[in-house]
Amino acid sequence: MEYTGGHMLLNVHIKNIALIEDANINFTDGLNILTGETGAGKSIIMGALKIGMGGKLPKDMLRDPEKEGFCQLLFFIDDESLVKQLQELGVTPSEDGEIIITRRIVNGRTMNTINDQTVTAAKLKDVSALLVDMHAQHEQQILLKKAEHLNIMDKFAKRPLASLKQKYEDCYKTFEDLRKELEEGQMDEGERKRKLEYIRFEAGEIEGARLVPGEDEELEKQYRKMVNAKDIVEAVSEVYSITGYNRNASAGNEIGRALASLKAIKGLDEEIESIFSELTNIDSLLNDFNVSVSDYMQSMEFDESEFHEVEDRLNTINNLKGKYGRTLDDVLAYLEQLKQNEAKLVQYEEYAEELQQKVKTAKKELDQAAEVLSAERKIQAKELCKRVSEALEDLSFNQIRFDMHFDRLTHPGTSGIDDCYFVVSTNVGEKERPLYEVASGGELSRIMLAIKSCMASEDNIDTLIFDEIDVGISGRAASSVAAKLAVISKAHQVISITHLPQIAAMADSHYRIEKVVKDGKTITQISKLDREESVLEIARLLGGAEITNAAVENARDMKELADKAKIH
Template structure:
């Protein structure tokens, strides 16, 4: 049950707080007072989007908080499955809206919009002004039936969805293999050519890197030889002024004096080490220079092999590993094509089995839907009689669609006759807007009872009705209020008179700003508000007495006939 609403900086609402109670909570007010804003604040908790223009002028954010008292063990269990703990029997949902983003919290813990929406969906259900129009669409009608019988329909639908996915996958695979003889021969020729080219290459892992290194060495060999010959001469012993010659002279000189001082002896040893290292370097350099001698033919072959491997990379993969993977994939494709007829036949058999399975589970789903369709039709008929459809005939027409879908093969349409002797017809051909809103009220009530949703919110459910019908709707709302908490925005005094708690939404304006406030009405204030709804601009004493009598009659009805 929704026990507290807090709204801040949302459109005309600067800040408003209201405590709701059990039973029928009625919200009334002049047109344009801000009733739709209040409802919109609750819809934000259900995940609806909001434009930045809805944030109150000169405010950085808007805030909506809903506090629920959880009294249903089933709801508490489902919340626990979502890792939402019920603290002292309560759950707080809040959404802070800023420009371009929002911060959502459940019991103070940050959550996503989808998590907020899922949790709120267990706690309240909102019927907007134009939602009843969706009843004209067969797809929405099917969704309602599936929601009504979800205990058995949902598991059956999952089986259909799995079977349909398998069926579509096989059919897609079969379609991808569908080709004529000439196309298949072209594909075979291409695959055979590609595989033969890769096989003849006899690629060796790491070969490309080794070839590139060798090619760079060969291609730059002249430059390398010239540079290294200069290095050899500079570090050798044969040329005047080279390092080796100078090092030899240095050794000769230091050896003549090293015996005089231990420190000089150590320096001589270091110089001998340097001379040894230089000798080693020269030998390695000489050996490397000898290895740079190669034949022109060897360079040509290396270049050709490298070009060939690079051409394979351009066609089949950027690395040798990718070329190998491509080869394996093409080999599998070739094997499939060579066994084309076998594979086609095998897939056709698999598709037939898959279709038979899909047919069976779709048939099972349809049978369950028809069972629940009869029950739902009976409940809707009974509920509509309570809403002043005196001679109503309602049924759900089932037809088999031309194709399968993830929903099975059922196509349904709600049909109704509101006059004796007239045949049932689809909603769009026979019902008015007011009748549609009453039908949706009946359906919402039935679904809420099955889903165990505690709080139902109706926004102007009275659209297009008046007189005796309005009275019947008010009685129905009072009956629903016995089993659920109901919040109802209305313009009809017949419905407002049935309120267990009555709230007025009022727009206040001065020279600087306009704000919307919500006020809880006591008995006398409720009578005055009813008088306003009855009398319009001029509220006379007689109108006041009429309102008081309407309120008293509603009280008597609730305590006797509607109890």
């Protein structure tokens, strides 16, 4: 079947997970149906898909703990907007438009890659969320949680609501920050005075030290020099003595005698004149060196009081650094903050009044943003409920009324002022009641399918996976679910596990999951069925373990009717 969508899941490769030794499944466009007997391993396939999409790895999931566990998903991408979203996550499809997600489990550790680039499990989940929408068996239970209804609503209308929600969230953060500042700043006169006294004490201690930026580093150098002064002076004095003129054998005296000897004979040969000149330069350099050494020795002369002065200053600075900051700059920055806090406390009434006004303004802006968001939600809720109602009629809910009821929160919350939930009436003359109070298991399955079918057109996710969406339904309702899946699969790739023959008959691609014994071990294997094999599998679903001729004919008729239904 030729691919026509924006992206699809082409292949799933699973190795050494639960009962799966090595399974390779090539999916197609349209409706992909997986069937199998109870216990054959259908849930293992879905579990492996969840692992591949970043889900948690259950303990003892590996078939053979000594071997590598492996799950790989291969996607084809042909959608510029999706490519852009993936690139924002740091993932770029290959030149062939492929995304390969791989999870390897070795020695209890999981390694995740996307197109051979190592990624975190969180990144893997984010990428998978753009490519696949998986409806697990338990997911319909979220319809029984009132708090989830608003999330469904917002997800459906994420594009028209995006800027309004961002505006509200910004206003909410501003209001909360100001409110907390006001709340934390509340104090009586006695407390204000105590805080002011403490601030002034700390500021006075810092200011009294008259700190100069960088002085601690200079003092540290000076202190080290003073501590080591004795050793330094002894060594330098010896150098001065060796190179000076105070001892007969010192370098200065020896060079002086050498100069006298050369001076006496320099007139006898021109070359001696040159040697005499060089030695004169050496004598001059040595003399300059000795002057420098002498100056240095004089600079090292200090009394005990000067040493203690440096030591005390360093202790003062280090004490302040221990209290108020790691560095001198930190201490000075803390002093500046103290001055600002002091100014607030000195002018507390003015500061509190200004802050209260800011809180009032922020609350007004928050309320306005909440009203605008709520109004748009109500408009979008009508559209969602209209679409869901139409989808439910296709799913054999006659004259159903499906709506969303809006209550108002006493105080705006993180999501706005709306406390909303779905209401439904499934029978003529019945009053609408909250969905979480009235729906049965089978009804929840169909309602969730209806919601998913409406969400699919808004999500821009082309691959939808349903794990037994048909729980709790049979008969006419099963046929309507099959028809709805077929309709969805015209615009999306749908992968679904089912136990219902009506749904299996609608398959564009049909796969059988079964247990087999290989080399004395039970394994799960998956095989794609041709048309006749699909008819036999549908017959099994109709009649159980024993496949009768009547069941086969009935299955063949179901398949032909499904083909005709898909044309229309």
